Amino acid sequence: MKKAAIIGGTGYGAIELIRLLQTHPKLEVAKVISHSQSGEVLSSIYPHLKNLPEIRLEELDISSLEAEVDVVFLATPAGVAKEIVPELQNKNLQIIDLSGDLRLSSREDYEEWYGKSAAPQETLNQAVYGLSEIYKEEIQSATIISNPGCFPTASLLGLIPALELGNIKPTGIVIDGKTGVSGAGRTPTAATHFSETNDNVSPYKIGKHQHIPEIEQYLSKAVDADVTTILTTHLIPMTRGLICTMYADLNQETTTEEVIKSYQSYYENKPFIRILPEGQFPQTKAVQGSNYCDIGVWVNERSNQLIIAAAIDNLVKGASGQAIQNVNIMNGWEENLGLQAIPMYP
Amino acid sequence: MKKAAIIGGTGYGAIELIRLLQTHPKLEVAKVISHSQSGEVLSSIYPHLKNLPEIRLEELDISSLEAEVDVVFLATPAGVAKEIVPELQNKNLQIIDLSGDLRLSSREDYEEWYGKSAAPQETLNQAVYGLSEIYKEEIQSATIISNPGCFPTASLLGLIPALELGNIKPTGIVIDGKTGVSGAGRTPTAATHFSETNDNVSPYKIGKHQHIPEIEQYLSKAVDADVTTILTTHLIPMTRGLICTMYADLNQETTTEEVIKSYQSYYENKPFIRILPEGQFPQTKAVQGSNYCDIGVWVNERSNQLIIAAAIDNLVKGASGQAIQNVNIMNGWEENLGLQAIPMYP
Amino acid sequence: MKKAAIIGGTGYGAIELIRLLQTHPKLEVAKVISHSQSGEVLSSIYPHLKNLPEIRLEELDISSLEAEVDVVFLATPAGVAKEIVPELQNKNLQIIDLSGDLRLSSREDYEEWYGKSAAPQETLNQAVYGLSEIYKEEIQSATIISNPGCFPTASLLGLIPALELGNIKPTGIVIDGKTGVSGAGRTPTAATHFSETNDNVSPYKIGKHQHIPEIEQYLSKAVDADVTTILTTHLIPMTRGLICTMYADLNQETTTEEVIKSYQSYYENKPFIRILPEGQFPQTKAVQGSNYCDIGVWVNERSNQLIIAAAIDNLVKGASGQAIQNVNIMNGWEENLGLQAIPMYP
Amino acid sequence: MKKAAIIGGTGYGAIELIRLLQTHPKLEVAKVISHSQSGEVLSSIYPHLKNLPEIRLEELDISSLEAEVDVVFLATPAGVAKEIVPELQNKNLQIIDLSGDLRLSSREDYEEWYGKSAAPQETLNQAVYGLSEIYKEEIQSATIISNPGCFPTASLLGLIPALELGNIKPTGIVIDGKTGVSGAGRTPTAATHFSETNDNVSPYKIGKHQHIPEIEQYLSKAVDADVTTILTTHLIPMTRGLICTMYADLNQETTTEEVIKSYQSYYENKPFIRILPEGQFPQTKAVQGSNYCDIGVWVNERSNQLIIAAAIDNLVKGASGQAIQNVNIMNGWEENLGLQAIPMYP
Numbered sequence A, B, C, D: 001m002k003k004a005a006i007i008g009g010t011g012y013g014a015i016e017l018i019r020l021l022q023t024h025p026k027l028e029v030a031k032v033i034s035h036s037q038s039g040e041v042l043s044s045i046y047p048h049l050k051n052l053p054e055i056r057l058e059e060l061d062i063s064s065l066e067a068e069v070d071v072v073f074l075a076t077p078a079g080v081a082k083e084i085v086p087e088l089q090n091k092n093l094q095i096i097d098l099s100g101d102l103r104l105s106s107r108e109d110y111e112e113w114y115g116k117s118a119a120p121q122e123t124l125n126q127a128v129y130g131l132s133e134i135y136k137e138e139i140q141s142a143t144i145i146s147n148p149g150c151f152p153t154a155s156l157l158g159l160i161p162a163l164e165l166g167n168i169k170p171t172g173i174v175i176d177g178k179t180g181v182s183g184a185g186r187t188p189t190a191a192t193h194f195s196e197t198n199d200n201v202s203p204y205k206i207g208k209h210q211h212i213p214e215i216e217q218y219l220s221k222a223v224d225a226d227v228t229t230i231l232t233t234h235l236i237p238m239t240r241g242l243i244c245t246m247y248a249d250l251n252q253e254t255t256t257e258e259v260i261k262s263y264q265s266y267y268e269n270k271p272f273i274r275i276l277p278e279g280q281f282p283q284t285k286a287v288q289g290s291n292y293c294d295i296g297v298w299v300n301e302r303s304n305q306l307i308i309a310a311a312i313d314n315l316v317k318g319a320s321g322q323a324i325q326n327v328n329i330m331n332g333w334e335e336n337l338g339l340q341a342i343p344m345y346p
Helices: A012-021 A062-068 A081-088 A107-114 A121-126 A136-140 A150-164 A211-223 A256-266 A316-330 B012-021 B062-068 B081-088 B107-114 B121-126 B136-140 B150-164 B211-223 B256-266 B316-330 C012-021 C062-068 C081-088 C107-114 C121-126 C136-140 C150-164 C211-223 C256-266 C316-330 D012-021 D062-068 D081-088 D107-114 D121-126 D136-140 D150-164 D211-223 D256-266 D316-330
Strands: A002-007 A027-033 A071-074 A094-097 A127-129 A144-146 A173-179 A202-206 A229-235 A242-249 A273-275 A293-300 A305-312 B002-007 B027-033 B071-074 B094-097 B127-129 B144-146 B173-179 B202-206 B229-235 B242-249 B273-275 B293-300 B305-312 C002-007 C027-033 C071-074 C094-097 C127-129 C144-146 C173-179 C202-206 C229-235 C242-249 C273-275 C293-300 C305-312 D002-007 D027-033 D071-074 D094-097 D127-129 D144-146 D173-179 D202-206 D229-235 D242-249 D273-275 D293-300 D305-312
Touching (some): A002 A012, A012 A027, A012 A316, A062 A081, A071 A081, A071 A316, A081 A121, A121 A127, A150 A242, A150 A256, A150 A305, A150 A316, A173 B173, A202 B293, A211 A229, A242 B173, A242 B202, A242 B229, A256 A293, A305 A316, B002 B062, B012 B027, B012 B316, B094 B316, B107 B211, B121 B127, B127 B136, B144 B316, B150 B173, B150 B256, B150 B293, B150 B316, B256 B293, C002 C062, C012 C071, C071 C081, C071 C316, C081 C121, C094 C316, C121 C127, C144 C316, C150 C211, C150 C242, C150 C316, C202 D293, C202 D305, C211 C229, C229 D242, C229 D305, C242 D173, C305 C316, C305 D229, D002 D012, D012 D027, D012 D316, D062 D081, D071 D316, D094 D316, D121 D127, D127 D136, D150 D173, D150 D256, D211 D229, D256 D273, D256 D293, D305 D316
Parallel strands (some): A094 A144, A173 A229, A273 A293, B002 B071, B071 B094, B127 B144, B173 B229, C002 C027, C071 C094, C273 C293, D002 D027, D071 D094, D094 D144, D173 D229, D273 D293
Antiparallel strands (some): A242 A305, C202 C229, C242 C305, C293 C305, D202 D229, D242 D305, D293 D305
16 A cells, blocks of 8 residues: 655645545555644545544644655645645655645746746656546656646637547637635635635636736647647535636538547547537536546537537646556556545535 | 607516616606516516516517607517508607517528518518617617617627728627626526526527518628628626627738727717727726727737727616617707616626 | 625625615615625625626625615624624614524513624614504614524414414413524535435424524513514525414404404504415415515314414525515505515426 | 337426436436437437437337336326326336326325325325335336325435434424425426516515425425425526425434534435535535435524535435436445446536
């Protein structure tokens, strides 16, 4: 049984890792680290964890990590992993960072979009982008994984096949994203206040979301050309769930049926990608609590556009589930080990 | 006091007309007609109406309409108004149809998109599209109003200024729509079942929505050129509210500030259009229960696109409120008579 | 046109007063006072107010209040009105306090339940409890109104008839309350965080709610005997709405029909109380946005108990609506002036 | 690996069994039977099941059940199991009925409360009530389990200790229940229509719920005396979750701490019962998706009452989870086999 530590133990990413790892046959949670609430018992913060083996939050201690665990997950806010990972690397630890600190290859981009100084180049060079279905080979030999953001996960899984296969133009791609409120994290703010959020939809970032450079970087990488997109994110009155509806210009005429076939083929043997039949579109509820990404496509002949919809659970495939999927790949285990749960419906 | 009849008295459009007209100083509800539940008291179907003057549902009787009322609202499902309006026209009645039956000028388009035979040409010729802020002049002299659909209201109000002013190209416009569930009406179906809809987002129509020909027709009319769009609609777990996020290619470089100014200017003296300041985007909750349409714009320089977001209450500005606004215009009353209610927040 | 000032201008109570007063023919908002955000324009905090006459928040200035307004509403948190009202009384102002500061006649009770020092006895002596349907006479001659709490409003309106008419025993009364989250106010806290509150029901106060002494005081007053109750409050994932389900032991056998008749008689000519027919029970949505209180009763013969359910909109009849109703009574205006809006459904 | 059949394969009870059994190490789903939709593939009805081994719905065939499975779950509406179970009994099958058909020992009671003729006495005699924590011994030797209703599960687990230990009087017990909408099942009705249910709380059954005779029967059995209760059920705008807040008169003075200790002792070694510390109360979200029942108690000294709150997931501990727990007990397996999932939070 390999042992994992979770740094940033009081956020939703952390407790979702704890939930998912509970039934993992080869990886168990050995340490949960929280600087702000070190010493507390996690179930006093999260009553749903009551009666489970007591988890006492600890301070970060690099040497004990090295000695006691095999895998380190960082479920920390932006700006923290870039400080900690350099201290952990080259120490015989498998490191998975769930934040955005290591996703952008350009340090200038990170500084521009995140407003903080970037991680050291050496760390960025070692980090492999953990989009499991696309970069499986690289992940297999990685020691540091930069786990993708939630909107990028859905967008990239939805767009990369059509781009790589030359179906769509790499310019003018529109990504309209909708997310449940858990994507905003645990800190109470005016934006996540129930009375203001319930029964309300609003775009909260247009053109400025930190996921834009990430999406563009990996779309560009997929076709070895500059890809620009627009991403608008909307907050939806639901707890979990994320769906991106994407619009791209087709390069040539095609049919929905052909595109579906190409997606099925592209994602053959990828246990977590489900391509829906013609006329069916993803629902966030159909993947709730699971690591699935449901994708539906539609050729709009009237405007010669391809519409792609991709739905995930933002906390699972959009964060903690994909992180565990990457650990499975890194260790040569079956990709879906511990992640086979059927979505919770209704 | 002018008198109004409502045909289709048991749907959400009807009860919203009743609610809004209760405080209208010059128009009152005199008759509520429902074929399916004629004879029943409306408050037995809708307990929220208890203790208000009893409304007993009646059968449709054309001659008594002519004799007893001045205004007839049709809040009926598709396919009904096209049968009834021809019998009502030229009878000294002001007719407002809230359904889609009279919106499309081409009878072939209606038959293709609605799957039913269209209204007689004579009726279509007389019908004026009731997009109040755009067609005020035509509405002033109209006797039959075809009240716009909810998605078209938000989309057209959001796009027409930028199109008319030549800011954006008329091709490749993307409209990503999100609506609360009341837009689906009152009949219980699997799609509106709480357990399936709550905590769920899903596109329910991509490329096939009956609002597409309507939106294209009136965008094309605005610029006297063929405009094609794609409309995707998503069901959102909230009761009221509708927001369209729209993406269009800019014709030339411009700034958000300039576009905002042009929108403020275009909609000067339009009491229900609120153009938000730079950096602010509409929220459906901020217009809840009111006839406002909030519009926010953003120039995305990275992709030379204009993003427009327009939010309405689908039952008010998207239906019953706009219908009353049109009656106000038809009668030469102040446009916002009886419609001045501040949105209900939170 | 009488003029009103609102102190505590940035809370939900304040904006609900602004919304309701907008259509009041005899009372208008002249000043909105907020110490914490003085100088700001209210629509910058609440975008739903955009395009309405600009409201600039002011500092509290007692002399200008005296000079410029007739009515002062205090929509302040606990502990504020008890400081301010003494300065306002005896100044030819009609004062309505929406907080709990003046509701308890015993200063010791207030100190015990609210954990603060109480208002001066002189102010408490002058304050009249603003439960409009029960204390209309006293309210008519009052200059200071202590506006009831939301749970007390529903509980007292539901229980007082049965108590006064001798139907039920004054001991062992159980009040099980359910409220939407707007009852918790505007400040973001862990308890009102969307992700923690959505899809969740939990009792948040059992036996300790500050409304208990208030309910007991006025139930006791109604029958001139000591009445004890238990109140449990539950947070419900909805924005507005409050319903109390109450259980009391019957003194003698009776039928539901008889109890309904007695309630209809008791509340005759009370425009905002709606007694539902046998077999129908209140729904919070049926009173949403309105000043109604819907009451349903049921005689449970199996256990010789009377069950009473009373539903209100916690921000309207539970706060701002009742405040305006009281001002109407104080000024000898029709009780429902400006408050006739039909509930917003759905 | 034992094999299970599920009869009534298209309801929420069935798909929840499928979800929970997916990770059960000793029991797998071999047959899913649905008369109404026999021949269809279950994932065409429930897209969340896509990509899982295909489940094709079958007709009921008693002899093939006998030959091919070991366990039969009936997740059927009221009135169906009473016809089918008699045909299945005495056939070397373990039978678990999730409906109410076998719960009441009195056939007259069933006919009175369910409005249908009751199951044969012989079947009722063999059926054991599957309240796992209370009747573990009887369940161990049972071949037919009558799985408890959702409200009874929470009420009985909450009340039985206090009753058995003599803390509370057996009369005048009030049970105020709140349930998410999935408790109403899958069929679309006006009562479960999103637009009518969202943002709404209403009691839907006062004094008439079919769970009342069940609760009274088993409370009476627990103390060998007649116990009467009142149960009111409220529909809450959430998908899953059920909480009962219960009020009972204390027999003697005691403290919250003492009662907590007695509950902890009573439920020692019961893996799914979590007794909360003083001052903490259950939240439905804290047990979401899991088989836990969280219980909080409070001694209200002011009224000498004991308040008990018990929260479950209505589809898990309130139905399918408890059914699997009972199968575990019947087979001498660990009680929590396959049911150890941490609740899904948030």
